[in-house]
Amino acid sequence: QKEVEQNSGPLSVPEGAIASLNCTYSDRVSQSFFWYRQYSGKSPELIMSIYSNGDKEDGRFTAQLNKASQYVSLLIRDSQPSDSATYLCAVTPNAGKSTFGDGTTLTVKP
Amino acid sequence: GAVVSQHPSRVICKSGTSVKIECRSLDFQATTMFWYRQFPKQSLMLMATSNEGSKATYEQGVEKDKFLINHASLTLSTLTVTSAHPEDSSFYICSVTRESSYEQYFGPGTRLTVT
Numbered sequence: 001q002k003e004v005e006q007n008s009g010p011l012s013v014p015e016g017a018i019a020s021l022n023c024t025y026s027d028r029v030s031q032s033f034f035w036y037r038q039y040s041g042k043s044p045e046l047i048m049s050i051y052s053n054g055d056k057e058d059g060r061f062t063a064q065l066n067k068a069s070q071y072v073s074l075l076i077r078d079s080q081p082s083d084s085a086t087y088l089c090a091v092t093p094n095a096g097k098s099t100f101g102d103g104t105t106l107t108v109k110p
Numbered sequence: 111g112a113v114v115s116q117h118p119s120r121v122i123c124k125s126g127t128s129v130k131i132e133c134r135s136l137d138f139q140a141t142t143m144f145w146y147r148q149f150p151k152q153s154l155m156l157m158a159t160s161n162e163g164s165k166a167t168y169e170q171g172v173e174k175d176k177f178l179i180n181h182a183s184l185t186l187s188t189l190t191v192t193s194a195h196p197e198d199s200s201f202y203i204c205s206v207t208r209e210s211s212y213e214q215y216f217g218p219g220t221r222l223t224v225t
Binding site for chain 2: 046049
């Protein structure tokens with residue numbers, strides 16, 4: 001079992017819809033959780049960080065964390081073609097390096 | 111603006127030569143930087159953790175004598191690919207981490223092609 005698992009996709013949603021990206025992790029001591037977006041041929045960029053249970057909203061993005069279920073998700077509302085990218089989930093223990101999932105590729109169709 | 115710069119963005123070299131890649135933290139001092147490699151359509155692979163003033167920590171399977179890392183200051187880490195071969199052709203990406211939050215900020219990457 002991988003330490004951080006994501007659905008590989010591809011996930012395809014129509015423009016304007018909600019895209020839901022999911023991530024599960026195995027290390028219960030993990031404290032910090034991140035979502036990164038990577039466009040094809042580019043390096044990843046941080047879009048969300050979440051540290052406590054519940055929801056965290058930033059514009060069209062909402063991160064959800066459930067530590068008991070070892071689950072973190074990212075919702076993208078009103079999806080746009082420009083959201084088409086690979087989304088990487090990363091999990092970090094209290095100190096140290098992050099473990100990345102393999103990523104979910106999202107395609108938003110106009 | 112950019113938090114991390116990387117130079118060069120693209121390099122083509124002949125087999126057997128060495129290539130140095132620079133990673134600079136522009137916004138804050140970074141005691142820790144990370145070096146990743148990514149092959150086409152594959153996931154990020156952590157190569158090593160670069161620690162300012164001390165030796166880098168390499169991931170299992172990464173040859174430390176082939177991938178030399180120097181973190182000489184709080185804003186600069188370098189990765190040197192020694193005696194490069196075609197199989198070293200890849201996208202090399204550095205990141206800096208904000209210690210207060212563990213957020214990582216990635217450089218724009220260096221695309222290495224070894225002919």
